[in-house]
Amino acid sequence: MIKTTIAEVHKYVDQEVKLGAWVANKRSSGKIAFLQLRDGTGFIQGVIVKSDVPEELFQTAKSLTQETSLFVIGIVQKDERSPIGYELLVNGIEVIHRAVDYPITPKEHGTEFLMDHRHLWLRSRRQHAVMKIRNEIIRATYEFFNDNGFVKVDPPILTGSAPEGTTELFATKYFDEDAYLSQSGQLYMEAAAMALGRVFSFGPTFRAEKSKTRRHLIEFWMIEPEMAFVEFAENLTVQEDYVAYIVQSVLKNCPIELKTLGRDTTKLEKITAPFPRITYDDAIECLHEKGFNDIQWGDDFGAPHETAIAEDYEKPVFITHFPTSLKPFYMQPDPNRADVVLCADLIAPEGYGEIIGGSERVYDEELLKSRLQEHHLELSAYKWYLELRQYGSVPHSGFGLGLERTVAWISGVEHVRETIPFPRLLNRLYP
Template identity: 80%
Template sequence: MKTTIAEVSKHVGEEVTIGAWLANKRSSGKIAFLQLRDGTGFIQGVVVKAEVEEEIFQKAKSITQETSLYVTGVIQEDSRSPFGYEMQVRNLDVIHESVDYPITPKEHGTEFLMDNRHLWLRSRRQHAVMKVRNEIIRATYEFFNKEGFVKVDPPILTGSAPEGTSELFHTKYFEEDAYLSQSGQLYMEAAAMALGKVFSFGPTFRAEKSKTRRHLIEFWMIEPEMAFYEHEDSLKVQEEYVSHIVQSVLENCSLELERLGRDTSKLENIKAPFPRITYDEAVKFLQEKGFDDIEWGDDFGAPHETAIAESYDKPVFITHYPTSLKPFYMQPDPDREDVVLCADLIAPEGYGEIIGGSERLHDHDILSQRINEHDLDPEAYKWYLELRKYGSVPHSGFGLGLERTVAWISGVEHVRETIPFPRLLNRLYP
């Protein structure tokens, strides 16, 4: 019977066959221990010389790293294994022999591993990170489907930009100028006017020449937009959503988190509600902490966000940023025109902003004025303005960066490990 490593718990005491690759091995004169992987997980195969034909045992001792094979044996429970099971191997059939696999169990430099990203993905650590990423995606669909959101797919090629074109990738669209999308937000606002509550999940692109551990050139965003939702309503959705994905990873990826060495006690506390401070309060806090470089009207950098986050054991909202720091589409605070109804959600442990969101401007004339003030082409935004012309309503939305969220939840230091094939300032290969 063929099965997968993920399914072996259903076959204890049975003889099964698994298609696998050899991740590693060690052997003595009488026993060979094979570390096997099949994409669904890892399991140890034990080959006892006295219990198999000599040919099988010699094959087990000589087999090379990343050789593909069919392994047949009996599944047994094993309390010493984090996985909880192992296979008593009875037979091995080599499918394809791997020769001189470049990533050996020794230490390798980051650039070497990035050059071999197509193979590095096979490692236990990268496997664990990708499983956490997948669980966050699964839990995202679960949450928004449960809450009555409709999935909508905005275009990747656009003729305009939510935040200007200075950091966009330009391309020619036949005779017109076009850009790779930096956000699907504007289109999602149109979708919200049609469907009420919507969300998108897709790739976004920023031509930002940054080399920090928090930045990628191509990354994935989850972007909900909600009609008739004001600023406070949106914050509640955000904290409930983040709580849901964290608790889902804890429940369904415990083995992967253990493999990554993640301190799960720091994640167990991530439950709504989250603390909130205003931008004004954040500036005062930072000045009291000795950040003499920060004044009202300045944007926060990574050290500032980290200092604020260290005061909390949950993600923290920083709300009501100055109008001058934020994009043109954000709703002014009705009590203060110099700030907008927005929030950045800062993750604990130095991982920085994982969500940016706001109530959107719903007044036609003010939005038109803002477009002009930001030197944007009114013709390119004509359709966006028309959303405020035909039945405009208060509405809000946000965007969560998937890779930063994966890095935080899995405890990985650099976002380059959180996406299968990272695009960085100096990397377009493989």
């Protein structure tokens, strides 16, 4: 007996196999029962023909309840109507555990109900597809950076200082000291870049931001590369190459998942480097032309502004050279214009907003000191960070990509709460 998974059944056409699975759904007529089976690797239809199996087996199949777990035995057959191209002609069922009154049925459920049952909602086809796309983006991320000479470094989650101030940080006690949950690993990645050249991190970050928008999570995951001897223009090139790479990887390796979600893949096929670039000045002018007369130079962009800017482009668009007053202390000023910094936000198309923020970093010690003071940050807390500018300082750049917003954009789902297994929202810490 060949024991396999749904993802591997294509290897065993016309052979008998054994699968461990759950019943996602079922329907039956007088002569045939159809089981929608899932095993974590995918979904497949099991067909039981009454005339071909013992009566007891057919009745067992008809009595199966949603999410009952079982071992199923059958012959793998090609079926062009199937999303995966195969179905299973079942000739044996061994029930492991019979589920009773499974709460998430094929009918419509409200969002709050589904979020309360997130531990079960993950089993649905749609959520399975989103998680598989998330996994592919993570896999492609490691592949891209490993292939391009980056070293994976893991910055701490508990920190004694903040890269962007403490107003949106979760404070905690580290024995008798104040500490914070990290909002970014960037400062530590700069230190790693001075040791290893090109580095990247991938880990959870936290923002105590009381926002309820479809783009915000309290806990989310960031990919944060940092590169020594890399200036602003080269930083943008790395970003667009990386984003194009992960999009094309999802197109190649997740066609079933994209189809399950009803994603228009023709839009994703256009995501190739290079990406368009406009300055903050250009963006303000664009918004004025679109009727956003309330926003003035020096104001930050909200979701409606980003959406309005992005609608002119089929690819993600870089907005560069933001006002110095809007950005954190570590961003390098434009040498030709002190009121803006060498930074860029990458705005995804289709209304998904900013997915990357990046910049060239300040690498002059005295300038960094003055910037810290302007932001009312204690120099003593950043002593180690300043020392990076004392011992062989070099131009360097980096960026941070928010994984959940990127998953939402590529998969085409509306809200980031569906793009992380167990979302942490303003009023949700369960399950």
